[in-house]
Amino acid sequence: MGEFWPVADLLTYLAGSWRVERAVRDLANGAEGRFTGTTVFGPLEGAGLLHQESGTFVWQGVARPAERTLRFLPGPNPGSVLVRFSDGRPFHDLDLTTGRHVADHPCSADLYRGEFTVYGEDRWRTVWRVGGPTKDLTLTTDYTRVAPGQPPISRLSPKS
Incomplete structure (x- = not known):
């Protein structure tokens, strides 16, 4: 996907609306799912940003709001x-x-390891690898900035 794109001011970079496409794969049984929606990074009282993600998650043919x-x-x-x-x-x-970062998050006996990569002014990706006694997953999420005036993805029309 090319070189990493360094971010000097992360809160300024993230602010606004992003289209989200997430592929979820259960490595233990091969099941796959997909989330399609929007993430809005808006002002947080005090300092920072409030990340609000909403959309549709389809798992084994069943679509649910998420x-x-x-x-x-x-x-x-x-x-x-x-x-x-x-x-x-x-x-x-x-x-x-x-333009790249790796973070860990222990959750009970499982470990979430996230790799964050910025590819440009309007595109970044996260890949979470979740491993442990209860989970064996990969979650790959692509974020594309929603241009001003462009409508966000509808929650009711998931991508097949």
């Missing part, structure tokens, strides 16, 4: 943030000053 909320708080430098769950619990750090 959403999640995260908090992106200022990190130790402008190219970094501290990512928190909606209730304030720590999720992971994120530093994209080089």
Whole structure:
């Protein structure tokens, strides 16, 4: 996909709306799913951004609405943030000053390892590898900036 694209100010880079396409693969049984939707990074009271994701998740032929909320708080430098769950619990750090970052998140006995890559002004990707006694998954998410005036993806029309 090309070279990494360094981000000097991560909160400014993320602000706005992004189209989201996520492929989920269960490596244990080969099952696959897909999430299609929108992530909006909007102002967070105090400092940072509120990440609100909504769309449709299709798993084994069944489509369901899906959403999640995260908090992106200022990190130790402008190219970094501290990512928190909606209730304030720590999720992971994120530093994209080089255009690439790897973060770990232990969850019970499983380990989530995320690789974040920025490919340009309007495109970035995350790949989470989840391994442990209860999960063996990959989640690959592509983000494409929604241009001003361009409608976001509809929640009711998932991509096949």
